[in-house]
Amino acid sequence: MPKTALLTGTSRAVGLGFAAARLLSELDYHVILTARDLARAESLAAQLPNATALRLDLTDHSTMTAAADYAAQTFGRLDVLINNASDIVDFAALSALDADPAAVQSALDIDVLGPWQLTQLVLPLLKAAPAHSFAKHALNTLTGVLATAPRDTPILVNAVDPGETATHPERGDEDTARPALESARGVGWAATLPPGGPTGGLFRDGQLVLSLLPGTENTAGPDRDRSGPAAGKPLLRQDQ
């Protein structure tokens, strides 16, 4: 049985999700590409040797249940969940006081509540696998809380900051940002951490940026007495 990874928001060929899926596919993972638009996920899955496409909308609980059921029935376990999908309100361009409440609600649904529910749904599958890692940027607080939850299991819960990545050519980001495949290496690193690796951390390119564990922010590493690639590394400033 191959190792299996499920990724959300893999609808765009230039997106970080598909880049991470390609890396995991090269490592012989079976990747489950999910997107709101099934046809888009299918066209990306067709480019990989071991991939399945499913419809998954983080605002539609029934699609998350169906995806978890599919993984359970087909593979019986999940080695990696990558909460990649996002719909972040751009507070850099817009004052938080002027934000459209509907847009904020949508961002919370897609970036926090949806991944939270999906994590709950697939937790039994993650527990059924021998070793795990779970990467997601922009869920730092939730990541830290979740990292403390699956005690007595080898499940690792980490966030990855991919850095400025050229995933939106329509915005001209290719001039200032690096290619998705380059950024996805840090996602692949977090997704393939060995048992006993670091957990509850925010990482960039395999380097610890910040501990996300409750009560340890800026004061301790995320290793929870486990040895790992980030053990003993100095904490850097969060640059998200």
Ligand SMILES: NC(=O)c1ccc[n+]([C@@H]2O[C@H](COP(=O)([O-])OP(=O)(O)OC[C@H]3O[C@@H](n4cnc5c(N)ncnc54)[C@H](OP(=O)(O)O)[C@@H]3O)[C@@H](O)[C@H]2O)c1
């Ligand atoms: N690119 C960067 O420079 C950068 C920097 C820091 C962090 N990140 C983070 O890295 C991740 C990937 O970034 P990206 O730039 O490749 O992608 P993105 O454009 O931020 O979003 C990824 C995907 O999320 C999907 N999505 C939106 N709403 C959804 C919903 N309700 N259910 C399921 N999927 C939904 C979108 O698919 P559809 O709209 O096609 O359905 C989109 O393709 C994101 O979490 C992002 O916040 C990116």
